Amino acid sequence: MRSSMTTLNRLDSAANLDEYASAVTDFIWKCTENCVSRKTIRVFPNRKPWMNYEVQSLLKARAATFRSGDTSRYMESRRDLWKASKGAKRQYQAKLEARANQRDAGRQWQGLNEITGRREKAGNINNCGTSLPDELKVLYARFEQKRSVLLPPDEPDLVAWKFIVTEEDVRRAFLKINPRKVTSPNGVPEWVLQACASELAGVFADIFNCSLLQSKIPSCFKKATIIPVPKKSKVACLNDYRPVALTSIAMKCFKRLVIAHINHSLPVNLDALQFTYRSNRSTADATSLALHSSLEHLENKDI
Incomplete structure:
Protein backbone atom coordinates (compact mmCIF):
# COMPACT_ATOMS: atom_id res chain seq x y z
CA MET A 1 0.00 0.00 0.00
CA ARG A 2 1.33 3.41 -0.87
CA SER A 3 1.81 5.90 1.90
CA SER A 4 -0.43 8.95 2.24
CA MET A 5 2.29 11.37 1.12
CA THR A 6 2.93 9.35 -2.04
CA THR A 7 -0.77 9.44 -2.84
CA LEU A 8 -0.94 13.19 -2.30
CA ASN A 9 2.06 13.71 -4.57
CA ARG A 10 0.33 11.77 -7.33
CA LEU A 11 -2.75 13.95 -6.92
CA ASP A 12 -0.88 16.99 -8.15
CA SER A 13 -0.03 15.21 -11.42
CA ALA A 14 -3.73 14.94 -12.36
CA ALA A 15 -4.15 18.35 -13.98
CA ASN A 16 -7.49 17.51 -15.54
CA LEU A 17 -9.65 15.25 -13.42
CA ASP A 18 -12.16 14.56 -16.19
CA GLU A 19 -9.49 13.42 -18.64
CA TYR A 20 -7.80 11.35 -15.95
CA ALA A 21 -10.96 9.46 -14.97
CA SER A 22 -12.17 9.10 -18.57
CA ALA A 23 -8.82 7.69 -19.69
CA VAL A 24 -8.88 5.09 -16.91
CA THR A 25 -12.47 3.96 -17.55
CA ASP A 26 -11.97 3.89 -21.33
CA PHE A 27 -8.82 1.81 -20.95
CA ILE A 28 -10.63 -0.69 -18.70
CA TRP A 29 -13.50 -0.89 -21.19
CA LYS A 30 -11.10 -1.42 -24.11
CA CYS A 31 -9.21 -4.19 -22.30
CA THR A 32 -12.49 -5.87 -21.37
CA GLU A 33 -13.75 -5.79 -24.95
CA ASN A 34 -10.49 -7.18 -26.37
CA CYS A 35 -9.59 -9.80 -23.75
CA VAL A 36 -12.87 -11.19 -22.43
CA SER A 37 -14.69 -13.73 -24.55
CA ARG A 38 -18.48 -13.64 -24.81
CA LYS A 39 -20.91 -16.51 -24.70
CA THR A 40 -24.56 -16.55 -25.70
CA ILE A 41 -26.85 -18.36 -23.26
CA ARG A 42 -30.38 -19.37 -24.22
CA VAL A 43 -32.96 -18.88 -21.48
CA PHE A 44 -36.44 -20.35 -21.78
CA PRO A 45 -39.56 -18.98 -20.03
CA ASN A 46 -40.35 -22.34 -18.43
CA ARG A 47 -36.89 -22.75 -16.93
CA LYS A 48 -37.06 -23.73 -13.27
CA PRO A 49 -35.25 -21.43 -10.83
CA TRP A 50 -33.46 -24.36 -9.17
CA MET A 51 -32.00 -25.62 -12.47
CA ASN A 52 -28.20 -25.77 -12.48
CA GLY A 117 -44.31 -17.30 -8.20
CA ARG A 118 -45.60 -13.75 -8.42
CA ARG A 119 -44.57 -11.83 -11.50
CA GLU A 120 -45.29 -8.18 -12.11
CA LYS A 121 -47.05 -7.38 -15.34
CA ALA A 122 -45.06 -5.03 -17.48
CA GLY A 123 -46.84 -2.14 -19.12
CA ASN A 124 -47.26 -1.82 -22.85
CA ILE A 125 -44.81 0.76 -24.17
CA ASN A 126 -44.97 -0.23 -27.83
CA ASN A 127 -48.10 1.77 -28.60
CA CYS A 128 -46.79 5.11 -27.36
CA GLY A 129 -45.20 6.16 -30.64
CA THR A 130 -41.62 6.94 -31.63
CA SER A 131 -41.64 10.26 -29.77
CA LEU A 132 -41.79 8.58 -26.35
CA PRO A 133 -38.01 8.91 -25.58
CA ASP A 134 -38.07 12.64 -26.42
CA GLU A 135 -41.18 13.22 -24.34
CA LEU A 136 -39.72 11.36 -21.36
CA LYS A 137 -36.48 13.33 -21.72
CA VAL A 138 -38.39 16.62 -21.51
CA LEU A 139 -40.42 15.31 -18.55
CA TYR A 140 -37.44 14.16 -16.51
CA ALA A 141 -35.34 17.26 -17.30
CA ARG A 142 -38.06 19.82 -16.56
CA PHE A 143 -36.49 20.72 -13.21
CA GLU A 144 -33.02 21.22 -14.59
CA GLN A 145 -31.85 24.83 -14.67
CA LYS A 146 -28.73 26.43 -15.93
CA ARG A 147 -26.56 27.31 -13.00
CA SER A 148 -24.00 30.03 -12.89
CA VAL A 149 -20.41 28.93 -13.24
CA LEU A 150 -18.82 28.66 -9.83
CA LEU A 151 -15.20 29.53 -9.24
CA PRO A 152 -13.01 26.63 -8.19
CA PRO A 153 -12.59 26.50 -4.42
CA ASP A 154 -9.31 27.25 -2.77
CA GLU A 155 -7.03 24.28 -2.28
CA PRO A 156 -7.51 23.04 1.29
CA ASP A 157 -4.72 22.39 3.71
CA LEU A 158 -3.59 18.81 3.19
CA VAL A 159 -2.60 18.46 6.81
CA ALA A 160 -6.10 19.40 8.01
CA TRP A 161 -7.82 17.34 5.32
CA LYS A 162 -7.67 14.14 7.44
CA PHE A 163 -9.74 12.04 5.03
CA ILE A 164 -7.70 10.22 2.40
CA VAL A 165 -9.04 7.21 0.56
CA THR A 166 -6.53 4.37 0.69
CA GLU A 167 -6.04 1.50 -1.70
CA GLU A 168 -7.26 -0.95 0.91
CA ASP A 169 -10.53 1.00 1.30
CA VAL A 170 -11.14 0.94 -2.44
CA ARG A 171 -10.22 -2.74 -2.69
CA ARG A 172 -12.71 -3.70 0.04
CA ALA A 173 -15.41 -1.57 -1.60
CA PHE A 174 -14.83 -3.24 -4.99
CA LEU A 175 -14.92 -6.71 -3.46
CA LYS A 176 -18.41 -6.00 -2.10
CA ILE A 177 -19.80 -5.19 -5.56
CA ASN A 178 -22.62 -7.38 -6.79
CA PRO A 179 -21.32 -8.78 -10.11
CA ARG A 180 -24.84 -9.47 -11.38
CA LYS A 181 -25.80 -5.81 -11.56
CA VAL A 182 -26.42 -4.09 -14.88
CA THR A 183 -23.34 -2.59 -16.54
CA SER A 184 -22.67 1.07 -15.77
CA PRO A 185 -23.16 3.79 -18.42
CA ASN A 186 -19.37 4.02 -18.89
CA GLY A 187 -19.35 0.42 -20.17
CA VAL A 188 -17.20 -1.05 -17.38
CA PRO A 189 -18.82 -4.27 -16.07
CA GLU A 190 -19.20 -4.63 -12.32
CA TRP A 191 -17.59 -8.06 -12.27
CA VAL A 192 -14.41 -6.56 -13.78
CA LEU A 193 -14.04 -4.15 -10.85
CA GLN A 194 -14.63 -7.01 -8.43
CA ALA A 195 -12.27 -9.49 -10.11
CA CYS A 196 -9.49 -6.90 -10.56
CA ALA A 197 -10.02 -5.08 -7.26
CA SER A 198 -6.38 -5.38 -6.18
CA GLU A 199 -5.03 -4.15 -9.53
CA LEU A 200 -7.48 -1.22 -9.90
CA ALA A 201 -7.53 -0.06 -6.28
CA GLY A 202 -4.49 2.20 -6.66
CA VAL A 203 -5.60 4.20 -9.66
CA PHE A 204 -9.17 4.62 -8.40
CA ALA A 205 -7.85 5.70 -5.00
CA ASP A 206 -5.91 8.45 -6.80
CA ILE A 207 -9.05 9.50 -8.70
CA PHE A 208 -11.15 9.60 -5.53
CA ASN A 209 -8.54 11.60 -3.61
CA CYS A 210 -8.12 14.01 -6.49
CA SER A 211 -11.90 14.47 -6.55
CA LEU A 212 -11.94 15.24 -2.83
CA LEU A 213 -9.00 17.62 -3.16
CA GLN A 214 -10.55 19.58 -6.03
CA SER A 215 -14.16 19.31 -4.74
CA LYS A 216 -15.18 18.06 -8.16
CA ILE A 217 -16.77 14.88 -9.49
CA PRO A 218 -15.50 13.50 -12.82
CA SER A 219 -17.99 13.86 -15.65
CA CYS A 220 -17.82 10.17 -16.50
CA PHE A 221 -19.01 9.35 -12.97
CA LYS A 222 -22.03 11.62 -13.35
CA LYS A 223 -23.46 9.84 -16.38
CA ALA A 224 -26.69 7.91 -15.87
CA THR A 225 -28.95 5.84 -18.08
CA ILE A 226 -32.64 6.42 -17.34
CA ILE A 227 -34.82 3.33 -17.74
CA PRO A 228 -38.58 4.11 -17.73
CA VAL A 229 -40.38 1.33 -15.85
CA PRO A 230 -44.20 1.26 -16.16
CA LYS A 231 -46.03 1.64 -12.85
CA LYS A 232 -49.25 0.16 -14.22
CA SER A 233 -50.16 -2.62 -16.61
CA LYS A 234 -51.76 -0.06 -18.95
CA VAL A 235 -49.83 3.15 -19.46
CA ALA A 236 -52.03 6.20 -19.99
CA CYS A 237 -49.61 9.12 -19.56
CA LEU A 238 -45.95 9.88 -19.05
CA ASN A 239 -46.35 10.02 -15.26
CA ASP A 240 -47.18 6.30 -15.34
CA TYR A 241 -43.46 5.62 -15.88
CA ARG A 242 -41.05 5.37 -12.97
CA PRO A 243 -37.54 6.57 -13.90
CA VAL A 244 -34.82 4.15 -12.77
CA ALA A 245 -31.30 5.57 -13.08
CA LEU A 246 -28.33 3.31 -13.79
CA THR A 247 -25.29 5.14 -12.46
CA SER A 248 -21.57 4.43 -12.30
CA ILE A 249 -20.68 1.64 -9.88
CA ALA A 250 -17.33 3.33 -9.16
CA MET A 251 -19.20 6.45 -8.07
CA LYS A 252 -21.41 4.32 -5.80
CA CYS A 253 -18.33 2.86 -4.11
CA PHE A 254 -16.90 6.36 -3.73
CA LYS A 255 -20.11 7.58 -2.06
CA ARG A 256 -20.11 4.62 0.33
CA LEU A 257 -16.58 5.48 1.44
CA VAL A 258 -17.47 9.13 2.01
CA ILE A 259 -20.69 8.26 3.87
CA ALA A 260 -18.79 5.81 6.09
CA HIS A 261 -16.30 8.56 6.96
CA ILE A 262 -19.09 11.05 7.71
CA ASN A 263 -20.97 8.56 9.90
CA HIS A 264 -17.78 7.78 11.77
CA SER A 265 -17.23 11.51 12.40
CA LEU A 266 -20.72 12.14 13.74
CA PRO A 267 -21.05 12.61 17.51
CA VAL A 268 -22.52 9.79 19.55
CA ASN A 269 -25.03 12.03 21.36
CA LEU A 270 -27.41 12.46 18.41
CA ASP A 271 -31.14 12.83 18.77
CA ALA A 272 -32.84 9.51 19.50
CA LEU A 273 -35.41 10.30 16.81
CA GLN A 274 -32.77 10.72 14.13
CA PHE A 275 -33.25 7.88 11.61
CA THR A 276 -31.61 9.22 8.44
CA TYR A 277 -28.01 8.23 7.69
CA ARG A 278 -27.70 6.06 10.78
CA SER A 279 -26.81 2.40 10.91
CA ASN A 280 -29.54 -0.17 11.60
CA ARG A 281 -32.26 2.48 11.13
CA SER A 282 -34.54 3.20 8.21
CA THR A 283 -37.73 4.95 7.19
CA ALA A 284 -39.66 1.86 8.28
CA ASP A 285 -38.51 2.49 11.86
CA ALA A 286 -39.65 6.12 11.67
CA THR A 287 -43.03 5.09 10.28
CA SER A 288 -43.51 2.44 12.95
CA LEU A 289 -42.63 4.91 15.73
CA ALA A 290 -45.05 7.54 14.38
CA LEU A 291 -47.84 4.97 14.07
CA HIS A 292 -47.16 3.61 17.56
CA SER A 293 -47.24 7.11 19.08
CA SER A 294 -50.54 7.93 17.35
CA LEU A 295 -52.22 4.68 18.44
CA GLU A 296 -50.93 5.07 21.99
CA HIS A 297 -52.38 8.59 22.13
CA LEU A 298 -55.77 7.36 20.90
CA GLU A 299 -55.86 4.58 23.50
CA ASN A 300 -54.89 6.90 26.38
CA LYS A 301 -56.83 10.08 25.74
CA ASP A 302 -56.45 11.38 29.26
CA ILE A 303 -52.67 11.38 29.13
Missing part, protein backbone atom coordinates in the same frame (compact mmCIF):
# COMPACT_ATOMS: atom_id res chain seq x y z
CA TYR A 53 -25.45 -27.03 -14.77
CA GLU A 54 -25.41 -30.54 -13.30
CA VAL A 55 -29.14 -31.05 -13.84
CA GLN A 56 -28.87 -29.76 -17.41
CA SER A 57 -26.07 -32.22 -18.16
CA LEU A 58 -28.07 -35.13 -16.76
CA LEU A 59 -31.09 -34.09 -18.82
CA LYS A 60 -28.99 -34.30 -21.97
CA ALA A 61 -27.56 -37.66 -20.85
CA ARG A 62 -31.06 -39.04 -20.24
CA ALA A 63 -32.17 -37.94 -23.70
CA ALA A 64 -29.10 -39.58 -25.26
CA THR A 65 -29.73 -42.90 -23.49
CA PHE A 66 -33.38 -42.81 -24.52
CA ARG A 67 -32.41 -42.45 -28.17
CA SER A 68 -29.86 -45.26 -27.85
CA GLY A 69 -32.54 -47.77 -26.78
CA ASP A 70 -30.51 -49.17 -23.86
CA THR A 71 -33.10 -49.75 -21.11
CA SER A 72 -30.66 -50.30 -18.24
CA ARG A 73 -28.66 -47.16 -19.02
CA TYR A 74 -31.85 -45.18 -19.42
CA MET A 75 -33.13 -46.25 -16.00
CA GLU A 76 -29.77 -45.40 -14.46
CA SER A 77 -29.75 -41.95 -16.07
CA ARG A 78 -33.28 -41.32 -14.78
CA ARG A 79 -32.20 -42.25 -11.28
CA ASP A 80 -29.18 -39.92 -11.43
CA LEU A 81 -31.37 -37.11 -12.73
CA TRP A 82 -33.86 -37.59 -9.91
CA LYS A 83 -31.11 -37.42 -7.27
CA ALA A 84 -29.55 -34.32 -8.83
CA SER A 85 -32.94 -32.60 -9.06
CA LYS A 86 -33.64 -33.26 -5.39
CA GLY A 87 -30.25 -31.87 -4.41
CA ALA A 88 -30.72 -28.76 -6.57
CA LYS A 89 -34.14 -28.14 -5.03
CA ARG A 90 -32.71 -28.41 -1.52
CA GLN A 91 -29.95 -25.95 -2.36
CA TYR A 92 -32.48 -23.52 -3.82
CA GLN A 93 -34.68 -23.89 -0.73
CA ALA A 94 -31.73 -23.13 1.55
CA LYS A 95 -30.93 -20.06 -0.57
CA LEU A 96 -34.48 -18.71 -0.24
CA GLU A 97 -34.52 -19.36 3.50
CA ALA A 98 -31.24 -17.54 3.96
CA ARG A 99 -32.57 -14.62 1.94
CA ALA A 100 -35.73 -14.50 4.07
CA ASN A 101 -33.66 -14.36 7.27
CA GLN A 102 -31.74 -11.29 6.12
CA ARG A 103 -32.59 -7.86 7.45
CA ASP A 104 -32.79 -6.37 3.97
CA ALA A 105 -36.50 -5.82 3.26
CA GLY A 106 -35.91 -5.66 -0.50
CA ARG A 107 -34.28 -9.09 -0.64
CA GLN A 108 -36.98 -10.52 1.64
CA TRP A 109 -39.67 -9.24 -0.71
CA GLN A 110 -37.78 -10.69 -3.66
CA GLY A 111 -37.64 -14.06 -1.91
CA LEU A 112 -41.40 -13.98 -1.26
CA ASN A 113 -42.05 -13.22 -4.92
CA GLU A 114 -39.89 -16.18 -5.96
CA ILE A 115 -41.58 -18.53 -3.49
CA THR A 116 -45.12 -17.55 -4.49
Whole structure:
Protein backbone atom coordinates (compact mmCIF):
# COMPACT_ATOMS: atom_id res chain seq x y z
CA MET A 1 0.00 0.00 0.00
CA ARG A 2 1.33 3.41 -0.87
CA SER A 3 1.81 5.90 1.90
CA SER A 4 -0.43 8.95 2.24
CA MET A 5 2.29 11.37 1.12
CA THR A 6 2.93 9.35 -2.04
CA THR A 7 -0.77 9.44 -2.84
CA LEU A 8 -0.94 13.19 -2.30
CA ASN A 9 2.06 13.71 -4.57
CA ARG A 10 0.33 11.77 -7.33
CA LEU A 11 -2.75 13.95 -6.92
CA ASP A 12 -0.88 16.99 -8.15
CA SER A 13 -0.03 15.21 -11.42
CA ALA A 14 -3.73 14.94 -12.36
CA ALA A 15 -4.15 18.35 -13.98
CA ASN A 16 -7.49 17.51 -15.54
CA LEU A 17 -9.65 15.25 -13.42
CA ASP A 18 -12.16 14.56 -16.19
CA GLU A 19 -9.49 13.42 -18.64
CA TYR A 20 -7.80 11.35 -15.95
CA ALA A 21 -10.96 9.46 -14.97
CA SER A 22 -12.17 9.10 -18.57
CA ALA A 23 -8.82 7.69 -19.69
CA VAL A 24 -8.88 5.09 -16.91
CA THR A 25 -12.47 3.96 -17.55
CA ASP A 26 -11.97 3.89 -21.33
CA PHE A 27 -8.82 1.81 -20.95
CA ILE A 28 -10.63 -0.69 -18.70
CA TRP A 29 -13.50 -0.89 -21.19
CA LYS A 30 -11.10 -1.42 -24.11
CA CYS A 31 -9.21 -4.19 -22.30
CA THR A 32 -12.49 -5.87 -21.37
CA GLU A 33 -13.75 -5.79 -24.95
CA ASN A 34 -10.49 -7.18 -26.37
CA CYS A 35 -9.59 -9.80 -23.75
CA VAL A 36 -12.87 -11.19 -22.43
CA SER A 37 -14.69 -13.73 -24.55
CA ARG A 38 -18.48 -13.64 -24.81
CA LYS A 39 -20.91 -16.51 -24.70
CA THR A 40 -24.56 -16.55 -25.70
CA ILE A 41 -26.85 -18.36 -23.26
CA ARG A 42 -30.38 -19.37 -24.22
CA VAL A 43 -32.96 -18.88 -21.48
CA PHE A 44 -36.44 -20.35 -21.78
CA PRO A 45 -39.56 -18.98 -20.03
CA ASN A 46 -40.35 -22.34 -18.43
CA ARG A 47 -36.89 -22.75 -16.93
CA LYS A 48 -37.06 -23.73 -13.27
CA PRO A 49 -35.25 -21.43 -10.83
CA TRP A 50 -33.46 -24.36 -9.17
CA MET A 51 -32.00 -25.62 -12.47
CA ASN A 52 -28.20 -25.77 -12.48
CA TYR A 53 -25.45 -27.03 -14.77
CA GLU A 54 -25.41 -30.54 -13.30
CA VAL A 55 -29.14 -31.05 -13.84
CA GLN A 56 -28.87 -29.76 -17.41
CA SER A 57 -26.07 -32.22 -18.16
CA LEU A 58 -28.07 -35.13 -16.76
CA LEU A 59 -31.09 -34.09 -18.82
CA LYS A 60 -28.99 -34.30 -21.97
CA ALA A 61 -27.56 -37.66 -20.85
CA ARG A 62 -31.06 -39.04 -20.24
CA ALA A 63 -32.17 -37.94 -23.70
CA ALA A 64 -29.10 -39.58 -25.26
CA THR A 65 -29.73 -42.90 -23.49
CA PHE A 66 -33.38 -42.81 -24.52
CA ARG A 67 -32.41 -42.45 -28.17
CA SER A 68 -29.86 -45.26 -27.85
CA GLY A 69 -32.54 -47.77 -26.78
CA ASP A 70 -30.51 -49.17 -23.86
CA THR A 71 -33.10 -49.75 -21.11
CA SER A 72 -30.66 -50.30 -18.24
CA ARG A 73 -28.66 -47.16 -19.02
CA TYR A 74 -31.85 -45.18 -19.42
CA MET A 75 -33.13 -46.25 -16.00
CA GLU A 76 -29.77 -45.40 -14.46
CA SER A 77 -29.75 -41.95 -16.07
CA ARG A 78 -33.28 -41.32 -14.78
CA ARG A 79 -32.20 -42.25 -11.28
CA ASP A 80 -29.18 -39.92 -11.43
CA LEU A 81 -31.37 -37.11 -12.73
CA TRP A 82 -33.86 -37.59 -9.91
CA LYS A 83 -31.11 -37.42 -7.27
CA ALA A 84 -29.55 -34.32 -8.83
CA SER A 85 -32.94 -32.60 -9.06
CA LYS A 86 -33.64 -33.26 -5.39
CA GLY A 87 -30.25 -31.87 -4.41
CA ALA A 88 -30.72 -28.76 -6.57
CA LYS A 89 -34.14 -28.14 -5.03
CA ARG A 90 -32.71 -28.41 -1.52
CA GLN A 91 -29.95 -25.95 -2.36
CA TYR A 92 -32.48 -23.52 -3.82
CA GLN A 93 -34.68 -23.89 -0.73
CA ALA A 94 -31.73 -23.13 1.55
CA LYS A 95 -30.93 -20.06 -0.57
CA LEU A 96 -34.48 -18.71 -0.24
CA GLU A 97 -34.52 -19.36 3.50
CA ALA A 98 -31.24 -17.54 3.96
CA ARG A 99 -32.57 -14.62 1.94
CA ALA A 100 -35.73 -14.50 4.07
CA ASN A 101 -33.66 -14.36 7.27
CA GLN A 102 -31.74 -11.29 6.12
CA ARG A 103 -32.59 -7.86 7.45
CA ASP A 104 -32.79 -6.37 3.97
CA ALA A 105 -36.50 -5.82 3.26
CA GLY A 106 -35.91 -5.66 -0.50
CA ARG A 107 -34.28 -9.09 -0.64
CA GLN A 108 -36.98 -10.52 1.64
CA TRP A 109 -39.67 -9.24 -0.71
CA GLN A 110 -37.78 -10.69 -3.66
CA GLY A 111 -37.64 -14.06 -1.91
CA LEU A 112 -41.40 -13.98 -1.26
CA ASN A 113 -42.05 -13.22 -4.92
CA GLU A 114 -39.89 -16.18 -5.96
CA ILE A 115 -41.58 -18.53 -3.49
CA THR A 116 -45.12 -17.55 -4.49
CA GLY A 117 -44.31 -17.30 -8.20
CA ARG A 118 -45.60 -13.75 -8.42
CA ARG A 119 -44.57 -11.83 -11.50
CA GLU A 120 -45.29 -8.18 -12.11
CA LYS A 121 -47.05 -7.38 -15.34
CA ALA A 122 -45.06 -5.03 -17.48
CA GLY A 123 -46.84 -2.14 -19.12
CA ASN A 124 -47.26 -1.82 -22.85
CA ILE A 125 -44.81 0.76 -24.17
CA ASN A 126 -44.97 -0.23 -27.83
CA ASN A 127 -48.10 1.77 -28.60
CA CYS A 128 -46.79 5.11 -27.36
CA GLY A 129 -45.20 6.16 -30.64
CA THR A 130 -41.62 6.94 -31.63
CA SER A 131 -41.64 10.26 -29.77
CA LEU A 132 -41.79 8.58 -26.35
CA PRO A 133 -38.01 8.91 -25.58
CA ASP A 134 -38.07 12.64 -26.42
CA GLU A 135 -41.18 13.22 -24.34
CA LEU A 136 -39.72 11.36 -21.36
CA LYS A 137 -36.48 13.33 -21.72
CA VAL A 138 -38.39 16.62 -21.51
CA LEU A 139 -40.42 15.31 -18.55
CA TYR A 140 -37.44 14.16 -16.51
CA ALA A 141 -35.34 17.26 -17.30
CA ARG A 142 -38.06 19.82 -16.56
CA PHE A 143 -36.49 20.72 -13.21
CA GLU A 144 -33.02 21.22 -14.59
CA GLN A 145 -31.85 24.83 -14.67
CA LYS A 146 -28.73 26.43 -15.93
CA ARG A 147 -26.56 27.31 -13.00
CA SER A 148 -24.00 30.03 -12.89
CA VAL A 149 -20.41 28.93 -13.24
CA LEU A 150 -18.82 28.66 -9.83
CA LEU A 151 -15.20 29.53 -9.24
CA PRO A 152 -13.01 26.63 -8.19
CA PRO A 153 -12.59 26.50 -4.42
CA ASP A 154 -9.31 27.25 -2.77
CA GLU A 155 -7.03 24.28 -2.28
CA PRO A 156 -7.51 23.04 1.29
CA ASP A 157 -4.72 22.39 3.71
CA LEU A 158 -3.59 18.81 3.19
CA VAL A 159 -2.60 18.46 6.81
CA ALA A 160 -6.10 19.40 8.01
CA TRP A 161 -7.82 17.34 5.32
CA LYS A 162 -7.67 14.14 7.44
CA PHE A 163 -9.74 12.04 5.03
CA ILE A 164 -7.70 10.22 2.40
CA VAL A 165 -9.04 7.21 0.56
CA THR A 166 -6.53 4.37 0.69
CA GLU A 167 -6.04 1.50 -1.70
CA GLU A 168 -7.26 -0.95 0.91
CA ASP A 169 -10.53 1.00 1.30
CA VAL A 170 -11.14 0.94 -2.44
CA ARG A 171 -10.22 -2.74 -2.69
CA ARG A 172 -12.71 -3.70 0.04
CA ALA A 173 -15.41 -1.57 -1.60
CA PHE A 174 -14.83 -3.24 -4.99
CA LEU A 175 -14.92 -6.71 -3.46
CA LYS A 176 -18.41 -6.00 -2.10
CA ILE A 177 -19.80 -5.19 -5.56
CA ASN A 178 -22.62 -7.38 -6.79
CA PRO A 179 -21.32 -8.78 -10.11
CA ARG A 180 -24.84 -9.47 -11.38
CA LYS A 181 -25.80 -5.81 -11.56
CA VAL A 182 -26.42 -4.09 -14.88
CA THR A 183 -23.34 -2.59 -16.54
CA SER A 184 -22.67 1.07 -15.77
CA PRO A 185 -23.16 3.79 -18.42
CA ASN A 186 -19.37 4.02 -18.89
CA GLY A 187 -19.35 0.42 -20.17
CA VAL A 188 -17.20 -1.05 -17.38
CA PRO A 189 -18.82 -4.27 -16.07
CA GLU A 190 -19.20 -4.63 -12.32
CA TRP A 191 -17.59 -8.06 -12.27
CA VAL A 192 -14.41 -6.56 -13.78
CA LEU A 193 -14.04 -4.15 -10.85
CA GLN A 194 -14.63 -7.01 -8.43
CA ALA A 195 -12.27 -9.49 -10.11
CA CYS A 196 -9.49 -6.90 -10.56
CA ALA A 197 -10.02 -5.08 -7.26
CA SER A 198 -6.38 -5.38 -6.18
CA GLU A 199 -5.03 -4.15 -9.53
CA LEU A 200 -7.48 -1.22 -9.90
CA ALA A 201 -7.53 -0.06 -6.28
CA GLY A 202 -4.49 2.20 -6.66
CA VAL A 203 -5.60 4.20 -9.66
CA PHE A 204 -9.17 4.62 -8.40
CA ALA A 205 -7.85 5.70 -5.00
CA ASP A 206 -5.91 8.45 -6.80
CA ILE A 207 -9.05 9.50 -8.70
CA PHE A 208 -11.15 9.60 -5.53
CA ASN A 209 -8.54 11.60 -3.61
CA CYS A 210 -8.12 14.01 -6.49
CA SER A 211 -11.90 14.47 -6.55
CA LEU A 212 -11.94 15.24 -2.83
CA LEU A 213 -9.00 17.62 -3.16
CA GLN A 214 -10.55 19.58 -6.03
CA SER A 215 -14.16 19.31 -4.74
CA LYS A 216 -15.18 18.06 -8.16
CA ILE A 217 -16.77 14.88 -9.49
CA PRO A 218 -15.50 13.50 -12.82
CA SER A 219 -17.99 13.86 -15.65
CA CYS A 220 -17.82 10.17 -16.50
CA PHE A 221 -19.01 9.35 -12.97
CA LYS A 222 -22.03 11.62 -13.35
CA LYS A 223 -23.46 9.84 -16.38
CA ALA A 224 -26.69 7.91 -15.87
CA THR A 225 -28.95 5.84 -18.08
CA ILE A 226 -32.64 6.42 -17.34
CA ILE A 227 -34.82 3.33 -17.74
CA PRO A 228 -38.58 4.11 -17.73
CA VAL A 229 -40.38 1.33 -15.85
CA PRO A 230 -44.20 1.26 -16.16
CA LYS A 231 -46.03 1.64 -12.85
CA LYS A 232 -49.25 0.16 -14.22
CA SER A 233 -50.16 -2.62 -16.61
CA LYS A 234 -51.76 -0.06 -18.95
CA VAL A 235 -49.83 3.15 -19.46
CA ALA A 236 -52.03 6.20 -19.99
CA CYS A 237 -49.61 9.12 -19.56
CA LEU A 238 -45.95 9.88 -19.05
CA ASN A 239 -46.35 10.02 -15.26
CA ASP A 240 -47.18 6.30 -15.34
CA TYR A 241 -43.46 5.62 -15.88
CA ARG A 242 -41.05 5.37 -12.97
CA PRO A 243 -37.54 6.57 -13.90
CA VAL A 244 -34.82 4.15 -12.77
CA ALA A 245 -31.30 5.57 -13.08
CA LEU A 246 -28.33 3.31 -13.79
CA THR A 247 -25.29 5.14 -12.46
CA SER A 248 -21.57 4.43 -12.30
CA ILE A 249 -20.68 1.64 -9.88
CA ALA A 250 -17.33 3.33 -9.16
CA MET A 251 -19.20 6.45 -8.07
CA LYS A 252 -21.41 4.32 -5.80
CA CYS A 253 -18.33 2.86 -4.11
CA PHE A 254 -16.90 6.36 -3.73
CA LYS A 255 -20.11 7.58 -2.06
CA ARG A 256 -20.11 4.62 0.33
CA LEU A 257 -16.58 5.48 1.44
CA VAL A 258 -17.47 9.13 2.01
CA ILE A 259 -20.69 8.26 3.87
CA ALA A 260 -18.79 5.81 6.09
CA HIS A 261 -16.30 8.56 6.96
CA ILE A 262 -19.09 11.05 7.71
CA ASN A 263 -20.97 8.56 9.90
CA HIS A 264 -17.78 7.78 11.77
CA SER A 265 -17.23 11.51 12.40
CA LEU A 266 -20.72 12.14 13.74
CA PRO A 267 -21.05 12.61 17.51
CA VAL A 268 -22.52 9.79 19.55
CA ASN A 269 -25.03 12.03 21.36
CA LEU A 270 -27.41 12.46 18.41
CA ASP A 271 -31.14 12.83 18.77
CA ALA A 272 -32.84 9.51 19.50
CA LEU A 273 -35.41 10.30 16.81
CA GLN A 274 -32.77 10.72 14.13
CA PHE A 275 -33.25 7.88 11.61
CA THR A 276 -31.61 9.22 8.44
CA TYR A 277 -28.01 8.23 7.69
CA ARG A 278 -27.70 6.06 10.78
CA SER A 279 -26.81 2.40 10.91
CA ASN A 280 -29.54 -0.17 11.60
CA ARG A 281 -32.26 2.48 11.13
CA SER A 282 -34.54 3.20 8.21
CA THR A 283 -37.73 4.95 7.19
CA ALA A 284 -39.66 1.86 8.28
CA ASP A 285 -38.51 2.49 11.86
CA ALA A 286 -39.65 6.12 11.67
CA THR A 287 -43.03 5.09 10.28
CA SER A 288 -43.51 2.44 12.95
CA LEU A 289 -42.63 4.91 15.73
CA ALA A 290 -45.05 7.54 14.38
CA LEU A 291 -47.84 4.97 14.07
CA HIS A 292 -47.16 3.61 17.56
CA SER A 293 -47.24 7.11 19.08
CA SER A 294 -50.54 7.93 17.35
CA LEU A 295 -52.22 4.68 18.44
CA GLU A 296 -50.93 5.07 21.99
CA HIS A 297 -52.38 8.59 22.13
CA LEU A 298 -55.77 7.36 20.90
CA GLU A 299 -55.86 4.58 23.50
CA ASN A 300 -54.89 6.90 26.38
CA LYS A 301 -56.83 10.08 25.74
CA ASP A 302 -56.45 11.38 29.26
CA ILE A 303 -52.67 11.38 29.13
